[in-house]
Amino acid sequence: MNPSITRRGAMLGGLSCLLGAAALPLHAAAYPERPVRLVIGFPPAGGADFVGRLVAQRMSQALGASVVVENKAGANGMIAAADVARSAADGYTLLLGVTASQSISPVLVAKPPYDPLRDFTPISMVGFTPxxxxxxxxxxxxxxxxxxxxxxxxxxxxxxxxxxxxxxxxxxxxxxxxxxxxxxxxxxxxxxxxxxxxxxxxxxxxxxxxxxxxxxxxxxxxxxxxxxxTGQARSAAAPDIPTMQEAGLTEYSPTTWFGVLAPPRLDSAIAQQLNVALGQGFSDSESRKGLTVRGVEPVLNSPSEFRADLEADLSRWRGVTRKAGITLD
Missing domain, CATH: 3.40.190.10 (Periplasmic binding protein-like II)
Structure with missing residues (x-):
């Protein structure tokens, strides 16, 4: 994913969060009334688990309600994604989506258990990492x-x-x-x-x-x-590690992203409230440092920007997997 695009998305997303906070309708004010489940499609101790638990902590503070992590590992995150896609669109089940579950696996199987665009409501990209x-x-x-x-x-x-x-x-x-x-x-x-x-x-x-x-x-x-x-520039979290481009591999720069998604047809007011909460949770330099110290570049964009990123990423990895001849069937 292009870092320049995502950084621009971060700034725009921050503005959309501020504007959205003033525009939330009254019927969304009662949400949430009980704990929210954040499903992570990978086991504890990995990169997705680290980001997901930090997201849950920050969103809990912003929402004023518990966001509880549930690790549901398997099939490159597809088991968790399928579970969320089938869940009620009430704002109480969310997915920490990643490149594997939303952009790669759906193009590797002939009949994926969900459509990565149609079966989810994008909330916000959290960030990307080399x-x-x-x-x-x-x-x-x-x-x-x-x-x-x-x-x-x-x-x-x-x-x-x-x-x-x-x-x-x-x-x-x-x-x-x-x-x-x-x-x-x-x-x-x-x-x-x-x-x-x-x-x-x-x-x-x-x-x-x-x-x-x-x-x-x-x-x-x-x-x-x-x-x-693999990033185009050295990571602030590890500035002593050179890039692949420095090693002469100028065309090799894959990165991976993390984002929050909800089941399809989620009420737009709740989606906006979740987007605002996520933006607020990472609005200060100290909270963003929780991501950057582990090599994650914060993005925090709007739902529409996140959807556009998803569409572009799907197109990219569809081309790569076809060239490699890799399938999961």
Whole structure:
């Protein structure tokens, strides 16, 4: 996703939140009257879980009601997304949508259990993060070029982990293989980021194209070695990690996003109230720092802007998956 677009969306979204707060109709004032469920399609300890729990905390404060996290892992977030798509459109069930569940998996299966546009009400994008190529510190490489050379020279396949077939951590690796010709990389799918990191540290896999928030603590404590981030610029959360562009891969810059969505046909007043609450929850520099310190660039845009981003992202990953010939069927 284009950082310049999303940053512009952040500014516009902040304005829309302020205007929307003054325009909420009276019948939305009673909402919420009970706890709100935020469904996350991945296990605890991964990047999505971190962002989702921070969102729940901030929205709870802004709404004046509990926002309770429910981890419903499986199928790259599709199980959670399908659950939310079928839920009542009353504002009490929300989804932390991610690139995998909303932009990639729906184009990888012939008959997805939901339509990523028709079956959801966009609330706001929360932010986006670059991916980071991390390796086991015992691997004899310290740069992307050394990694590519090592993989190409290896007589045996070099195993890399992903958080699931079709997950952004898988698709980013496939795009890396297409871009570099490092075909000796062998995919080992897992059911979540936390499991991959455990095995990467243990040496069962040698590399991982992870989201930065998930791997950053392990990079900082030396359990993982970061070779490069995929963003167009270095991350403020990890300025010492070079970019893939610095390594010479100028056309390789996949990122992943996080956003809040509701079931289809949610009342527009409640959707706007949720958008305002999310904007208010991250309106000050300290709350936004909770995202940026873990490598997430805040966006917080309007529902219409978020929908436009979804449409563009779907188009992008549809092209990538077709070229790679990857399906989940």
């Amino acid at each position: 991916l980071v190529l991390v390796v086991n510190p015992k691997l004899p490489v310290r740069s992307v070029s050394e990694f590519i050379t090592y993989v190409k020279a290896s007589k045996e396949p070099v195993p890399y982990g992903s958080a699931g077939i079709g997950n952004i951590t898988h698709m980013a690796a496939e795009l890396f293989v297409q871009t570099t010709g490092a075909t000796q990389l062998r995919h080992i799918p897992y059911k979540g980021s936390g499991q991959v990191i455990t095995d990467l540290i243990g040496g069962q896999v040698q590399a991982y194209f992870d989201t930065l928030p998930s791997s950053l603590p392990f990079i900082q404590n030396g359990q993982l070695r970061a070779l490069a981030v």
